[in-house]
Amino acid sequence: xxxxxxxxxxxxxxxxxxxxxxxxxxxxxxxxxxxxxxxxxxxxxxxxxxxxxxxxxxxxxxxxxxxxxxxxxxxxxxxxxxxxxxxxxxxxxxxxxxxxxxxxxxxxxxxxxxxxxxxxxxxxxxxxxxxxxxxxxxxxxxxxxxxxxxxxxxxxxxxxxxxxxxxxxxxxxxxxxxxxxxxxxxxxxxxxxxxxxxxxxxxxxxxxxxxxxxxxxxxxxxxxxxxxxxxxxxxxxxxxxxxxxxxxxxxxxxxxxxxxxxxxxxxxxxxxxxxxxxxxxxxxxxxxxxxxxxxxxxxxxxxxxxxxxxxxxxxxxxxxxxxx
Amino acid sequence: xxxxxxxxxxxxxxxxxxxxxxxxxxxxxxxxxxxxxxxxxxxxxxxxxxxxxxxxxxxxxxxxxxxxxxxxxxxxxxxxxxxxxxxxxxxxxxxxxxxxxxxxxxxxxxxxxxxxxxxxxxxxxxxxxxxxxxxxxxxxxxxxxxxxxxxxxxxxxxxxxxxxxxxxxxxxxxxxxxxxxxxxxxxxxxxxxxxxxxxxxxxxxxxxxxxxxxxxxxxxxxxxxxxxxxxxxxxxxxxxxxxxxxxxxxxxxxxxxxxxxxxxxxxxxxxxxxxxxxxxxxxxxxxxxxxxxxxxxxxxxxxxxxxxxxx
Numbered sequence: 001x002x003x004x005x006x007x008x009x010x011x012x013x014x015x016x017x018x019x020x021x022x023x024x025x026x027x028x029x030x031x032x033x034x035x036x037x038x039x040x041x042x043x044x045x046x047x048x049x050x051x052x053x054x055x056x057x058x059x060x061x062x063x064x065x066x067x068x069x070x071x072x073x074x075x076x077x078x079x080x081x082x083x084x085x086x087x088x089x090x091x092x093x094x095x096x097x098x099x100x101x102x103x104x105x106x107x108x109x110x111x112x113x114x115x116x117x118x119x120x121x122x123x124x125x126x127x128x129x130x131x132x133x134x135x136x137x138x139x140x141x142x143x144x145x146x147x148x149x150x151x152x153x154x155x156x157x158x159x160x161x162x163x164x165x166x167x168x169x170x171x172x173x174x175x176x177x178x179x180x181x182x183x184x185x186x187x188x189x190x191x192x193x194x195x196x197x198x199x200x201x202x203x204x205x206x207x208x209x210x211x212x213x214x215x216x217x218x219x220x221x222x223x224x225x226x227x228x229x230x231x232x233x234x235x236x237x238x239x240x241x242x243x244x245x246x247x248x249x250x251x252x253x254x255x256x257x258x259x260x261x262x263x264x265x266x267x268x269x270x271x272x273x274x275x276x277x278x279x280x281x282x283x284x285x286x287x288x289x290x291x292x293x294x295x296x297x298x299x300x301x302x303x304x305x306x307x308x309x310x311x312x313x314x315x316x317x318x319x320x321x322x323x324x
Numbered sequence: 325x326x327x328x329x330x331x332x333x334x335x336x337x338x339x340x341x342x343x344x345x346x347x348x349x350x351x352x353x354x355x356x357x358x359x360x361x362x363x364x365x366x367x368x369x370x371x372x373x374x375x376x377x378x379x380x381x382x383x384x385x386x387x388x389x390x391x392x393x394x395x396x397x398x399x400x401x402x403x404x405x406x407x408x409x410x411x412x413x414x415x416x417x418x419x420x421x422x423x424x425x426x427x428x429x430x431x432x433x434x435x436x437x438x439x440x441x442x443x444x445x446x447x448x449x450x451x452x453x454x455x456x457x458x459x460x461x462x463x464x465x466x467x468x469x470x471x472x473x474x475x476x477x478x479x480x481x482x483x484x485x486x487x488x489x490x491x492x493x494x495x496x497x498x499x500x501x502x503x504x505x506x507x508x509x510x511x512x513x514x515x516x517x518x519x520x521x522x523x524x525x526x527x528x529x530x531x532x533x534x535x536x537x538x539x540x541x542x543x544x545x546x547x548x549x550x551x552x553x554x555x556x557x558x559x560x561x562x563x564x565x566x567x568x569x570x571x572x573x574x575x576x577x578x579x580x581x582x583x584x585x586x587x588x589x590x591x592x593x594x595x596x597x598x599x600x601x602x603x604x605x606x607x608x609x610x611x612x613x614x615x616x617x618x619x620x621x622x623x624x625x626x627x628x629x630x631x632x633x634x635x
Binding site: 025057061064068075077105106110141142144 | 372425428440443447
């Protein structure tokens, strides 16, 4: 299969969906003239015109608010947040408007929109341009949260997100944009809410998503060399969470490690740990291990930044400890 | 206008009587604005509202029976009892919802206007906010965005002189909020919001401008919030006399009656008949809402995710 980058895969998804449905349009800062700060919108204005690929002022509350309003009026907007960190600027529009209006208005409307949010640590971008904030939205009824780890999933999940009648947050790790991988041409749909069994194993389950999925798979390689067969689950979506795929694996391996780049405290790993503890603790042969960033803002200096990053060695070490 | 007044008076009475859950914000004293403005709108034009939204709903064409039922929290309400007073919406008449967050509806209207422009449908969007809401950053962002894209939206400030309990003279940097419109290159008008005919005329002009594709317009209607911020507000921030003076001398409903009687457009008898008819309409809405059922337990997860939600 041909290899294209994560960035190109999202572009392909956008382009195919905009062709397929004229109600789909995209808006955000620096997307038409600049093509997106990661090149993820390059060529769209030439293809679809600047009416459907809208450069906005630096006005996050208006971007998300207007996307909600346009969705209520029959459109299917995709809005780009520049950096996931900036969702804080328009949090009311996200959690009081986008997430709630359908329910609050008794189902009179749908809110078919996507918020694209590049997240994660990259090149010392420091405290306000490096965060992974997906867990906030796992705690928020009314939205779906998608966290792709590779180009094929990025394409398939973005297409699903755009076609969804529910509002979707689409977190794309900045480090993933140039990463290449096999991506099917044309129609390729990955359903929201279904995890992917990325590697089979029998000794320990490693659950992850987004960039950390790659660290998890690297760790699984290292563990294999030492005779430990790790099963790796790529969540793809954290809300709705595919509990069953996690539970099925844990019933087999009886050991669980959860990995994310986001802060460990109150993170996605906390929710999954609690679910497993609540519903299947008797199956476990060892304590659950969560791997996430320490509880501190992301520092600038490379010397300090490396201390909050997760390595495949961290993951392999935790897995080995519970496999003893 | 009469329907809004009598509906709101009844809602206030029911709330004080302990019959209504939640809390309610009444539109009494501001009826001329929604009425005068919405009388110019088409059914499919869009409107976004505020926490004080009953009047906007009624003026846009919503029916009072499902409105009252919603305020009671009944399944027969516009939102099946899931929204309540602060979240009434009627999408069938373009009413995209009241909004519990001050300034929260502004950009929804900007987005609806953007949709209208993209669809080339000719619909306009109107968003209401108070002098309190005018100080939200959402207004700044929305006005600028609407102006650069020349969106068909009217920003309507109902200058009722109080932001919750804080007087506008303290909390707003300028006496006329619409002087800020100049900063966005947007035309504006200041109008007596207690004169329904003046509101109608000014809105008509604004709508003509907006429909022509020239871009957004701002209307500032001077009015006075006769009732407290919410029903039950002890109103320690103003004197009873101040309220009484406004109500006696500049009540939009009294102003309306005076005009139509003087100009002999209506007789006192016809006016009384309107009040009698609406009184009975409101009474029916209340008696129906009282006996209507609450939503069943099974309703909790309905109208939530369209597909494959989280349980």
